[in-house]
Amino acid sequence: MDLGIGGRVAVVTGGDSGLGRASAEYLLREGVRVVLSDLDDAKVRAAAQELSALGEVRAVAADLSTREGADTLRRFADTAFGEAPTILVNAAGVTGATGDFLDIGDEGWMETIQADLMAAVRTARAFIPGMRAAKWGRIVFFTSEDAVQPYVEELPYCAAKAGLLNLTKGLSKAYGADGIMVNAVAPAFIATPMTDAMMEKRAAELGVSFDEAVESFLAEKRPGMVRRRRGRPEEVAAAVAFLCSEQASFITGENLRVDGGAVLTMAS
Template sequence: MLIDLSGKTAIVSGSTAGIGLAIAKGLAASGAHVVVNGRHREAVDRAVAAVKAAVPDAKVTGLAADLSTEAGATDLVHAHPACDILVNNLGIYGPQDFFETPDAEWRRYFEVNVLSGVRLARLYLPGMEKNGWGRVVFISSESAFNIPADMIHYGFTKTAAVSIARGLAKRMAGTGVTVNSVLPGPTLSDGMAAMLEDEAKASGKSLEDAARDFVLANRPSSVIRRAASVEEVANMVVYTCSDQASATSGAALRVDGGVIDSL
């Protein structure tokens, strides 16, 4: 299958590292002009350089803006008034007991993980509809269905992303614009690597082996019995953004390694 996104502009929020950066590389390799985003200019510049290193002829632009705020979303639209592909990847996570999670933390997770995608979809979908073609992808998580007891505030936001994507797919019915969510499972991203680094060094294991042990201990329903790579997640997103995925809309697409134990 040859995925050709030449002539398309793709915005990937929160794409300076991890899954977001892998998605940016994958879209660039398929010919899209990719807008990389992060809060800090230094991180954005590093990400742009990483995309160019992976895809020497990449068309890539960087924008430093905090897309969890209205001001950041406005800055993005001023710099890039239109796009064909929007990947709402921006997100935060972290364990915290329900009884120790204050209102302010719930609000912060909602602003970053939910409202950032809502704002950008609201800003860019009308233009996609006018053009008769567009792709919007919300990066959710297997935690949308397997709500972690130690991250209820996080799981709730990922369930919201699935709901918003499904509703927007219905709202855009018949327009040529598709809206989907993608649900990664345990993934050996920069965040997981940092979490497991000390343990891996102490045990003499590779990061891949440490990640596999983490999955077996914490996600025993995994079918692949290991962590996914960021590239494996990105592959699903790139396909979802392609012409070949034109009949897929309103779907919750799993790249969870079979962790979600349902048909």
């Protein structure tokens, strides 16, 4: 399928690994020019170098938990290819503070919200004006199964992702008339460095192998995942690329689950 976005400029945050990198790869294969961003300068530049075989890609380090970081990203992206980006894929995020609700202080809550909600607010605010001027735009946020199916041990993350889901719907209403389609992709338990770390910790706590930790996690924590495995990054990236495309010109305000059935209800 021709996605009709060859030659456009995209910004992909959280791009040095995991779902951000996989999304960048899919966009590059469609002829999109990509600005890749993440916190670690060396890592994001290495990722860009590896992806450069697929197309035009530039790298910049930016801390999106601050307004200054978002401004740095915007200034770089606006000049990297000589035109303002019209695609934004916001994959930056962290698991954040976890544990018993009563043991998580304000600092843990605010750090999680800054990374998982406010970073998305800042990047959208930075790039929507250029999309409005172009009368065309695509924004894809990464929510999670946790946005609609919270887990008690990671409530800051759940609350931030629920807020991001609401932001998705709100921005779709605010800027749809400008030709900007705003959607979310909701992955669940994908094979990324984030879930690798979760399973390594679980394996150590239970005294089992990594694979046994994954198997027990699926059985105990994710009974709805009918495929009985972690998802693959490319399975999520394919959904992201579609939502960025001309083929998705009548889809906005949606939360597309790529979760193997993890969410057990019909709630969006």
